[in-house]
Amino acid sequence: MKENAMKRGNRRMRSGIAALTMLVIGGVTLAGCSGDDDPKASDGQITLKVAVEMTQQGGNPPYDAVLDDFEAANPDIKIERIYPPQDSYAQTLLTQLQAGTAPDVIYMPSGGGSALSIGTVSKAGFIVDLSDRDWATKVLPESQRELFSLQGEGIYGIPLAYDGIATAYRADLFDKYGITVPTTKQELLDACKESLDKAGVPFAALPGTEPDSTAQFTLSVATQYVLNDDPDWNAKRIAGEVTFADTPGWVKSLEYMADMLKGGCFPSTVASDSYDTSPAQVANGETLSFLASTVGSIPSLLSHNDEGTFNLFVTPMEDADDTIFMMNAGSALTINKKTEHMDAALKLLEYFTTADEAERFAAVGHVIPLGAIGTGEGLGDDITGLTDFVKNPERTRIPIHKAWPTADSYAVLREKIQGLLTGQFTPHDILVAMDDAWGE
Numbered sequence: 001m002k003e004n005a006m007k008r009g010n011r012r013m014r015s016g017i018a019a020l021t022m023l024v025i026g027g028v029t030l031a032g033c034s035g036d037d038d039p040k041a042s043d044g045q046i047t048l049k050v051a052v053e054m055t056q057q058g059g060n061p062p063y064d065a066v067l068d069d070f071e072a073a074n075p076d077i078k079i080e081r082i083y084p085p086q087d088s089y090a091q092t093l094l095t096q097l098q099a100g101t102a103p104d105v106i107y108m109p110s111g112g113g114s115a116l117s118i119g120t121v122s123k124a125g126f127i128v129d130l131s132d133r134d135w136a137t138k139v140l141p142e143s144q145r146e147l148f149s150l151q152g153e154g155i156y157g158i159p160l161a162y163d164g165i166a167t168a169y170r171a172d173l174f175d176k177y178g179i180t181v182p183t184t185k186q187e188l189l190d191a192c193k194e195s196l197d198k199a200g201v202p203f204a205a206l207p208g209t210e211p212d213s214t215a216q217f218t219l220s221v222a223t224q225y226v227l228n229d230d231p232d233w234n235a236k237r238i239a240g241e242v243t244f245a246d247t248p249g250w251v252k253s254l255e256y257m258a259d260m261l262k263g264g265c266f267p268s269t270v271a272s273d274s275y276d277t278s279p280a281q282v283a284n285g286e287t288l289s290f291l292a293s294t295v296g297s298i299p300s301l302l303s304h305n306d307e308g309t310f311n312l313f314v315t316p317m318e319d320a321d322d323t324i325f326m327m328n329a330g331s332a333l334t335i336n337k338k339t340e341h342m343d344a345a346l347k348l349l350e351y352f353t354t355a356d357e358a359e360r361f362a363a364v365g366h367v368i369p370l371g372a373i374g375t376g377e378g379l380g381d382d383i384t385g386l387t388d389f390v391k392n393p394e395r396t397r398i399p400i401h402k403a404w405p406t407a408d409s410y411a412v413l414r415e416k417i418q419g420l421l422t423g424q425f426t427p428h429d430i431l432v433a434m435d436d437a438w439g440e
Helices: 002-025 061-073 084-098 118-123 134-139 141-148 173-178 185-199 211-229 231-237 246-264 276-284 295-304 344-352 355-365 381-391 408-416 420-422 427-439
Strands: 048-050 077-082 107-109 159-169 289-296 310-313 325-335
Touching: 048 344, 061 077, 061 344, 061 355, 077 344, 084 246, 107 344, 118 141, 118 325, 134 159, 141 325, 159 173, 159 211, 159 276, 159 295, 159 344, 159 381, 173 185, 185 246, 185 310, 211 231, 211 246, 211 289, 211 325, 211 408, 211 420, 246 344, 246 420, 246 427, 276 289, 276 295, 289 295, 295 310, 295 355, 295 381, 310 381, 325 344, 325 381, 344 355, 408 420, 408 427, 420 427
Parallel strands: 048 077, 048 107
Antiparallel strands: 107 325, 159 289, 159 310, 159 325
16 A cells, blocks of 8 residues: 555656646746845734755754754744655645745755756746855855756755765674674675674665665665766766666666665565664664665664764775765755745845854754865764765765656656565666656
């Protein structure tokens, strides 16, 4: 029943992006607000609605920290915080945008490749171009510009920090059992055996029922295998010169998780595990690591066990020198073009870009500060495993799917990847389906 629900959700997301595309093709123009005079309540206070994903701790701590500061500094503006759950966030906001009832300020991922993302939603004309704001242009690194623009034009959101996909692990338990952080794929498979032999528990938790988690792990590997072999693969796929199914790097990317399954790396319950169970497994020592973690997942693990010691490592390739960290300025805020409080919304986004608040956001969220790239400075103690990558930007890369023109192939990957864990699908089955979706 849950799988059917996820399939229905994926179909709704694909229909959502189709609806957004129809708005663009049909030439619908959405009226913006000049923002000269924000409507105020009778007491003179403006209420600004802000939507971000709810975390497992409730609310969203890094956003809450900055929003608290903003309200204290701006008593004439009240923030109404809206926290849809992660599994329904995208569909909820897509529906609201289409209905004209969306909040004033909206978190969404940068780039494209998913139904609710800056690339997709800016194409439909739903969010404000910020390129005429100095604070927006200054805070956006040139390397990330394409993720916030529409075909190279405009700036449709602001980055707040860098995030990425890595593996969170119990550093204290690695030390206790003498397990070394793996730097190659073979070392990772060896660590799976060591975990069972020395600690008596599987090496890695993975929420198999959560399609974004399993899909993001696969993408983090494909960003290495595929683009290491051919940096121009995305352009060739768009031109129809290559396919998913015929690209060896894509085959190896899906086989990676299958190899870990065969190697006994996961709990026997992996296909039915979820965000409710997997973080607790690693936090409580029932596994030693949590595969497909975002950098910002550490607070969730600490909420289960604040005495554990955590850190991160990047999923390794066969050769350690080939390992690349899939990283991007993924935490982004945008402004709904239909807001009645344009001045207040702009003021809030500018506040997020100030140095003090940017550092506060990164510290509370346990994510990578924008200023850390090239220096490695400012990383929290529990994400220092990423230092060598952050200090050397050539060892980081934007996620492979961010350049895809539609979300359809990613939606298929989300829908079918659990079948790899249950034996329902082979890597070839999934890749063929991704090619079919690309051509639809």
